[in-house]
Amino acid sequence: MVKMKTLTSTTSMGWVLLSVVFASVLVSPVVALWPQPRTFTAGTSAVRLSQNFDISIAGIRNPPSDLRDAVTRTKGFLNNDKLERLVVGRGAADATAISSAKTLSKLTVVLGKNTTTGSIASEAQKPLGTRDEAYFLVVPSDGSGATLSANSTLGLFRGLTTFTQLWYQSQGTTYALNVPINIKDSPAYPxxxxxxxxxxxxxxxxxxxxxxxxxxxxxxxxxxxxxxxxxxxxxxxxxxxxxxxxxxxxxxxxxxxxxxxxxxxxxxxxxxxxxxxxxxxxxxxxxxxxxxxxxxxxxxxxxxxxxxxxxxxxxxxxxxxxxxxxxxxxxxxxxxxxxxxxxxxxxxxxxxxxxxxxxxxxxxxxxxxxxxxxxxxxxxxxxxxxxxxxxxxxxxxxxxxxxxxxxxxxxxxxxxxxxxxxxxxxxxxxxxxxxxxxxxxxxxxxxxxxxxxxxxxxxxxxxxxxxxxxxxxxxxxxxxxxxxxxxxxxxxxxxxxxxxxxxxxxxxxxxxxxxxxxxxxxxxxxxxxxxxxxxxxxxxxxxxxSVDDALPRLHDVSYRFQQRGVHTIPLQPLWCALRPGACDLNA
Amino acid sequence: MVKMKTLTSTTSMGWVLLSVVFASVLVSPVVALWPQPRTFTAGTSAVRLSQNFDISIAGIRNPPSDLRDAVTRTKGFLNNDKLERLVVGRGAADATAISSAKTLSKLTVVLGKNTTTGSIASEAQKPLGTRDEAYFLVVPSDGSGATLSANSTLGLFRGLTTFTQLWYQSQGTTYALNVPINIKDSPAYPxxxxxxxxxxxxxxxxxxxxxxxxxxxxxxxxxxxxxxxxxxxxxxxxxxxxxxxxxxxxxxxxxxxxxxxxxxxxxxxxxxxxxxxxxxxxxxxxxxxxxxxxxxxxxxxxxxxxxxxxxxxxxxxxxxxxxxxxxxxxxxxxxxxxxxxxxxxxxxxxxxxxxxxxxxxxxxxxxxxxxxxxxxxxxxxxxxxxxxxxxxxxxxxxxxxxxxxxxxxxxxxxxxxxxxxxxxxxxxxxxxxxxxxxxxxxxxxxxxxxxxxxxxxxxxxxxxxxxxxxxxxxxxxxxxxxxxxxxxxxxxxxxxxxxxxxxxxxxxxxxxxxxxxxxxxxxxxxxxxxxxxxxxxxxxxxxxxSVDDALPRLHDVSYRFQQRGVHTIPLQPLWCALRPGACDLNA
CATH class of the missing domain: 3.20.20.80 (Glycosidases)
Structure with a gap:
């Protein structure tokens, strides 16, 4: 299913408002991002995270400390989430895809030119409607580096948050599905x-x-x-x-x-x-x-x-x-x-x-x-x-x-x-x-x-x-x-x-x-x-x-939060979480 | 308010069925036992727990290990509950009562003569209606020792559980109110x-x-x-x-x-x-x-x-x-x-x-x-x-x-x-x-x-x-x-x-x-x-x-459980918990 999405919000969107709207391929539940980016394209390949994976900040001479800390936390989530994908067989179900996957070694975080380099906090505390939260994230499937760009550190932080949700673990391997993925995102409401x-x-x-x-x-x-x-x-x-x-x-x-x-x-x-x-x-x-x-x-x-x-x-x-x-x-x-x-x-x-x-x-x-x-x-x-x-x-x-x-x-x-x-x-x-x-x-x-x-x-x-x-x-x-x-x-x-x-x-x-x-x-x-x-x-x-489309992704949220120490309620028996749609009334 | 309570259960009560029914003075919420013993008398004095307080087992040559462990856990609760009483001013409200209180140094746990000395577990696993859970607990106010007696180790365990609920802490002092207290207890249903x-x-x-x-x-x-x-x-x-x-x-x-x-x-x-x-x-x-x-x-x-x-x-x-x-x-x-x-x-x-x-x-x-x-x-x-x-x-x-x-x-x-x-x-x-x-x-x-x-x-x-x-x-x-x-x-x-x-x-x-x-x-x-x-x-x-009588005691349960690491829901704002009755609709 291919959907065209349009940006309808009346709020400040920064450069996203000026951009061409993406065709967004909804392949949930495989792509279990939450909130779902407003525009994205996703592929059908897998990519593995390198043991030496690193995130570098480019375009800023002296990155604010809260951005550097956010990068550190992002790497922590990639190491520690240890979320097995919610499908029958769990991680083993992805073994074939993983075995043929290329390796991602690097995410480069880039702040746009001619933009302020204030801290995440200073951007977040601006008046409503003037906070720039937009970001652009590309994760290729061919082993080349991933790129996250934005016109504010706050936008970069939002993109880092999205990036952490791409990854699952199985038998020590951290991997993403549905790459290459291109995300151009910003909020509907401020x-x-x-x-x-x-x-x-x-x-x-x-x-x-x-x-x-x-x-x-x-x-x-x-x-x-x-x-x-x-x-x-x-x-x-x-x-x-x-x-x-x-x-x-x-x-x-x-x-x-x-x-x-x-x-x-x-x-x-x-x-x-x-x-x-x-x-x-x-x-x-x-x-x-x-x-x-x-x-x-x-x-x-x-x-x-x-x-x-x-x-x-x-x-x-x-x-x-x-x-x-x-x-x-x-x-x-x-x-x-x-x-x-x-x-x-x-x-x-x-x-x-x-x-x-x-x-x-x-x-x-x-x-x-x-x-x-x-x-x-x-x-x-x-x-x-x-x-x-x-x-x-x-x-x-x-x-x-x-x-x-x-x-x-x-x-x-x-x-x-x-x-x-x-x-x-x-x-x-x-x-x-x-x-x-x-x-x-x-x-x-x-x-x-x-x-x-x-x-x-x-x-x-x-x-x-x-x-x-x-x-x-x-x-x-x-x-x-x-x-x-x-x-x-x-x-x-x-x-x-x-x-x-x-x-x-x-x-x-x-x-x-x-x-x-x-x-x-x-x-x-x-x-x-x-x-x-x-x-x-x-x-x-x-x-x-759609609620039906959302449920499998919300299961992901719940289980990923548990990995990070937040005591969420399970929305359904695990049997249902592993079988998207199987517990719906019309199943 | 003085209530006469009668034992109406049709289930096996052991020797309690033969005993004279106590006059039970309901002084809740000060006595916040849960479940409320079926018969008890309570006084108006306080007693402090000695720094050297100990529990000894009498009447059994070789106490079963689960009874000895239960005694150890009981002492642990007395040390670690650290529950301040749920009243305005918390423990400070009891300062006067505490200052004039005698000190309790000893609880003697006594198994009745001519009774089996099986483990708590063995008694608990007997057929329904044959498990003897009755106990008799006396905590005096004059500094003399407290006594817990029963005709089974299971009864003793129930009495130890009651004993732990008598105690509050304030500024390092562990104390009970409403002593002397005499409890004769056994369950209504098996x-x-x-x-x-x-x-x-x-x-x-x-x-x-x-x-x-x-x-x-x-x-x-x-x-x-x-x-x-x-x-x-x-x-x-x-x-x-x-x-x-x-x-x-x-x-x-x-x-x-x-x-x-x-x-x-x-x-x-x-x-x-x-x-x-x-x-x-x-x-x-x-x-x-x-x-x-x-x-x-x-x-x-x-x-x-x-x-x-x-x-x-x-x-x-x-x-x-x-x-x-x-x-x-x-x-x-x-x-x-x-x-x-x-x-x-x-x-x-x-x-x-x-x-x-x-x-x-x-x-x-x-x-x-x-x-x-x-x-x-x-x-x-x-x-x-x-x-x-x-x-x-x-x-x-x-x-x-x-x-x-x-x-x-x-x-x-x-x-x-x-x-x-x-x-x-x-x-x-x-x-x-x-x-x-x-x-x-x-x-x-x-x-x-x-x-x-x-x-x-x-x-x-x-x-x-x-x-x-x-x-x-x-x-x-x-x-x-x-x-x-x-x-x-x-x-x-x-x-x-x-x-x-x-x-x-x-x-x-x-x-x-x-x-x-x-x-x-x-x-x-x-x-x-x-x-x-x-x-x-x-x-x-x-x-x-009565629900109204129970609520203050149930607050005690909730906060005491939290002291012991169980994540209970608070039933009301703490403001209400500290003021029994003040949040009732008719208050």
Whole structure:
């Protein structure tokens, strides 16, 4: 089957946009790249990796250290993956092809002329739409060297990642099939993320680093770090250390400034930008431990009347000192993160919390403001603070759809309640990130029924519940939590459904989300992987791919991740993984 | 709150049945024992563990080595658990109580007079209903020694397990609260199991051992080892080694006779009996790799017409050679396992597979037998084989409810399709084990819609699907896969619902079940734990316990397991775990 692929993304593509589109021969599952490159041609020969195989960097006088480290890691994967191909007979099935294969001795990594030679991290941390991730990879079958070229170190890193996925091992031989292979690749969408919540339960830095590694293997380029919430405040913020001192679960369960710096550096070297979220004004109960004066309805009971999840507590948004405190806190946090993106949250504001808070009511009355007017003042002040640090504000959808706040036109909205709300956000002209609970939540977020206490758009929320209830158990099929169904669901999401062509240009990409009410270090990997890889391919390769074609490649992802120490869930019995299609319902 | 507890089980209780029933003061969550002892009194003092704390064995001239090892492991847990108590402030909250506490220097482990001094394993492997698991544990508060007594080494082991759960650590001090504590304990049900499927995906011996450890910590006493199935045959059976040679996923993914012996010994030393299952005549496709002559519809396509799950294939039950082969295989397997229990399976026999198999049709015709008559002959022959090895046959419910086969009156039935079928099995007078998919399946078993190809009681099966569909997503609540809901569901199961008093005596206990279509070594722990602990308490302590009372104790289980290297799922944010009740909907 030969497919012509076109590059349809509205995002910056660098020189790829100018290039001729390749004919792409889909020979999966033999070529088990993930995400599938947007254009490639593949042959039918095999090539063996030389015992003396090496990777050299050309075209850069002093390659940045993170590129050199990436080359070293690439060679490590080639040596250590030891993934036998997923076919009956495993590696032995390829013995004939291997025996006649030529040997590949060299990969030359070339940075284009007249390009910047900044680090991978510096390119990854650029504003969305200006990060150059395109690359061009050629692996010949005739024993001549392979070439990887790009116009940025970030593009080279993406290509190195692809290169590692070509290889299998059998009886000590490392080999690739389907060479010669020519790949010309770049992402469909500039934002390809994963949200990690480190507030409901804490994750050591080592878990975050392992997750960053795994993200990079499928070219996810954005960590959305929901670092604090009502339950705990693990972030040590210079000038605001009392928040973690009194709000972290323990003195050991914190992220120090050097931990944060370490994570940012680690992520950057893997082509990942770190967007921090300090959710405001809701989801802030824990601030009351150090600053009770700033929090309304702190740990009020019954929590169901004051919050969607315990403990209740929201910033006193009508109080001038609280606004200043929040602006200063956000400024201090913004200084810790080089990303141009900063999420101020804004979801699930509970009106009853403020209604029942005498101080807030008094302050609203004195100022002659409604709740919405106060929220507008609060939001403008806090957004001004982060904009002063060069950040673009990112907010949850309620700030666009439910409140009357003034937002900069470049504000980015995260659509989470339902994918049905995407059109409404786009209609208002905001750029947006897909993060809808009905497609991309790795676990259910809300641990309790959504009650009347949540008095904003309760009809919409009820609809979400109903959608979940009906969709998660399709008649006679598997349940919502079934990884197999779930990756299919996110994988087949249509990012531009119901949007005009103009509105479609507002879509920056999307992400899976891990809220950690019932997750911790002990189950992080199997909750996230390989499901989050499904959206990684959706945002990189683009929508409309076939689930049936994807499954064998996703098996490869799962088993290769296991080789690299990430505890993925097997999607099927190994019997099925070894026999592509044999376990499909129509087989 | 003071509760009087009564011992209501119909199973063998040893001397506990003769004893006065204790008044049991429920002071949970401070006393976080799991399973909760059936009778105990607890005080309000603390006691510290001496730096020189030791455990001595009295009353046995030559203690069996597995008891001595259990004592060593117990001391290891006391040293290494390092579990801070789950309260706000953690260990610091107990500083005052600790400072005034006396020191415990000694636990004396005493075997009753006139009792057998066999190993833990030998007692654990006795027939169901004759294993003596009762123990009596006293931990005083005045600094005098603690005493653990029992009439079997198995009882002593159960008491040691309880003893390890009393202790917390804070700043290097190991201490218990709620002393003096007097515990008189024995299980409500003799069969408290966990099923592990090692055929859909393979688990190394180390994973099975870690699971056995964890099982023993909550007093689960039976591993139901579904060792082979249609997908793979990892069991190396003496005299039948061709089955694993050709049917294992790889030569490394096998259980050798010495692996099996190792697992049995490891389990036995932890009070666990290993019941093997060789499922027949269905679920045997893989046997066709070595013996195509014995298998009908092997890997027939479309699989949905021949099996509930690929690959299709069933033993040719009407063929005399196949019957002899099966009987010999079961005999050889039976010799590998000391348990008195042996499961011959018998679930999901697909009639169409035989209808479409010309050889089977010919053999039925020649013999003048119907399918059911042939199944009767097959079953009698295979059961006779294992009975010849001293085993009691265990079968899935279809063998009792759907087929006209002659079963020994001591045959034990596993009810799996639906708990609604328990009454029908009991009405036929068979002892039974609760294993119903609507309460005890850790993941969904069937990877595809139950189709018309499953032509036995399809109405019942459809009902199960519907029950699942409606029950798993309670209105506005969490989903089926939510561990929190799921442990509650199994925990609140009523084992004797709709049964007469006489029928209730047929209930031997029950088990959680892990079918491994989407599980492997990488996600074994979080799929099983702590959910399987919920049924462990149900079968030990008995039904009717409160979910609200249990949750704080189950948090303790989860975090203590993590201390011991088992990757449990956190049931809630740590914020909730530290504040019992605060996250309940009515808080």
């Amino acid at each position: 934002y390809r993320g994963l949200l990690l919540d480190t507030a409901r339960n804490y994750f050591p830095v080592s878990d975050i680093k392992r997750t960053l590694d795994a993200m990079s293997w499928v070219k996810i380029n954005q960590l959305h770090w929901h670092v604090v919430d009502s339950q705990s405040f693990p972030l040590q913020v210079p000038g605001f250390t009392e928040l973690a001192d009194k709000g972290a679960y323990s003195s050991a369960m914190v992220y120090s400034p050097s931990d944060v710096s370490d994570i940012i550096t680690y992520a950057g070297a893997r082509g990942i930008d770190v967007m921090v979220e300090i959710d405001t004004p809701g989801h802030t109960s824990v601030i009351s431990k150090a600053h009770p004066e700033h929090i309304a309805c702190a740990e009020a009971s019954p929590w169901t009347s004051f919050a969607n999840e315990p403990p209740a507590g929201q910033l006193r948004l009508a109080n001038a000192q609280t606004i200043q405190f929040t602006a200063n806190l956000l400024t201090a946090v913004a200084k810790m993160f080089p990303s141009t993106l900063f999420s101020t949250g804004g979801d699930e504001i509970n009106a009853n919390c403020y209604t029942q808070d005498a101080q807030t009511q008094s302050e609203l009355s004195t100022a002659g403001k409604t709740f919405e007017q106060a929220l507008d003042t609060f939001t403008q002040a806090t957004h001004k603070a982060i904009q002063g640090q060069g950040k673009t504000p990112v907010v949850w959808e309620e700030m666009v759809l439910d409140h009357n706040v003034t937002l900069s036109s470049n504000t980015i909205a995260l659509v989470w309640i339902s994918s049905a709300n995407v059109q409404a956000v786009a209609a208002k002209g905001y750029k947006l990130i897909h993060a809808a609970s009905d497609y991309f939540y790795l676990v259910r977020h809300v641990p309790a029924p959504l009650t009347v206490s949540f008095n904003v758009r309760s009809d919409v929320l009820r609809t979400v519940e109903e959608v979940d209830g009906s969709e998660v158990i399709p008649q006679g099929s598997n349940s919502w939590c079934d990884p197999f169904k779930t990756w299919q669901k996110s994988y087949t999401f249509n990012p531009t459904a119901n949007l005009t062509d103009e509105q479609a240009k507002l879509i920056l990409g999307g992400q899976h989300l891990l809220w950690t009410e019932q997750s911790g270090p002990s189950n992080l990997d199997p909750i996230v992987w390989p499901r989050a890889a499904s959206s990684a391919e959706l945002w990189w390769t683009g929508p409309g791919q | 069969y408290r199991g966990l099923l592990l499927d090692t055929a859909r995906n393979y688990f190394p011996v180390s994973d099975i051992k870690r699971t056995l450890d964890a099982m023993s910590w909550v007093k689960i006493n039976q591993l139901h080892w579904h060792v082979v199935d249609s997908q793979s045959f990892p069991l190396q059976v003496p005299g039948f080694t061709e089955l694993a040679d050709k049917g294992a996923y790889s030569s490394a993914m096998v259980y050798s006779p010495s692996d099996v012996s190792d697992i049995i010994t490891y389990a036995g030393a932890r009070g666990i009996d290993v019941m093997v299952e060789i499922d027949t005549p269905g679920h045997t496709s893989v046997i066709s790799k070595a013996h195509p002559e014995h298998i009908a519809c092997a890997e027939a396509s479309p699989w949905t017409s021949f099996a509930n799950e690929p690959p299709a294939g069933q033993l040719r039950l009407a063929n005399a050679q196949t019957i002899q082969f099966t009987a010999n295989l079961l005999t050889a397997v039976a010799k590998m396992f000391p348990s008195t229990l042996f499961s011959t399976g018998g679930d999901e026999i697909n009639a169409n597979c035989y209808t479409q198999d010309a050889q089977t049709q010919s053999e039925l015709s020649t013999a003048g037998k119907t399918f059911e008559q042939a199944l009767d002959t097959f079953t009698q022959a295979t059961h006779k084989a294992i009975q010849g090895q001293g085993k009691t046959p265990v079968v899935w419910e279809e063998m009792v409810l759907d087929h006209n086969v002659t079963l020994s009156s001591n045959t034990i039935a596993l009810v799996w399709i639906s708990s609604a079928n328990v009454q029908a099995v009991a009405a036929k007078g068979y002892k039974l084990i609760h294993a119903a998919s609507d309460y005890f399946y850790l993941v969904r078993h069937v990877p595809a819609p139950l189709t018309v190809s499953f032509n036995v009681r399809s109405d019942v099966l459809r009902t199960v699907e519907e029950v699942d569909g409606s029950e798993v997503i309670p209105q506005g609540s969490n989903s089926w896969c939510d561990p929190f809901k799921t442990w509650q569901k199994s925990y609140t199961f009523n084992p004797t619902a709709n049964l007469t008093d006489e029928q209730a005596k047929l209930i031997l206990g029950g088990q959680h079940l892990l079918w491994t279509e989407q599980s492997g070594p990488s996600n074994l722990d979080p799929i099983v734990w702590p959910r399987a602990a919920s049924s462990a308490e149900l079968w030990w302590t008995g039904p009717g316990q």
